Amino acid sequence: MPSTPTPRTRQLIEQLQLQPHPEGGWYREVFRSAGQVMPQDGRPARSALTSIYFLLEAAQHSRWHCVLSDEVWVHLEGAALDLWTWDAADGRLHSEVLGPVSTVTLPQHVVAAGLWQAARPKPGDAAGFTLVACMVGPGFDFSDFSMMSPGGSEARRLAADHPQLAPLI
Template sequence: MNSTRAHQLIDTLQLKPHPEGGWYSEVFRSTASVSPADGRSLRSALTSIYFLLEAQQHSRWHRVLSDEVWVHLEGVPLALWTCDAGLRTAPAHVRLGPVDVHGTRPQHVVPAGQWQAARPIVSHTAGDFTLAACMVGPGFDFSDFSLMPGASDEAAAMRHHWPDLAVLM
């Protein structure tokens, strides 16, 4: 697992830059539609993407208005942080990767509306990228996606309470 493998995956899976950081490609969009209970217009029932982060990349603090399932596919484990929409509680940290006795698991669900950010857990011996699959239901739409604005109250709270995680903005 090295940058050669990461670049091979970027080429083979036809990944392109994602606004939150990293690389992605949509691989599935359901033809079935659902009407979200929160009043949004019709959405695909489910969408799925490949998402790759290289060692120096991270997924910036963002939120999606639908539930999102992250699944580790290949590469080093991924550190995934989540926090409630109002940042009233400290961000929770999970480690996605092959199952181990330390609590690493291959899958995690981020509930709709929660802030989330991620980065590969890089070590000199284990590799330098993470490939994940992310499924969103109701399906992903960029109008349901928002990055944490640097000048927002949320960003100020992040910098004040959790400055070590503010670097993920």
């Protein structure tokens, strides 16, 4: 069930000029370096670094997706963020909680290139949203991005091994 956007969420979407993201939530690219690098995996030249704002409302999530470059997530404002990574090669699942520095949260986490990842605001947090910045290097290109296919082998395996995370597919 969709939630009603909070006044702060509406303000951030407008002020930061965010647009809907294909994986869920809202985003806007804010930096793309002019410098180019050649990825070691045979992809064509990419910007050295890209950066976006990414906002998830309370009822939204970032669907399971994979990026072929390293991605740094940095918590900026709002609810703590549950961030999961899953290695399809060995089935290892890892979780982090991003938020202000505390005994249970840290503000930053790096997702290694090629890992499946998904995220959602901590359920029940009064903020009603999470705002993060995501930096990708070599820079993000939609041709290096894939979302988990609901009927695919990865989705079936993830759902069987971690049924609580299947709704994020």
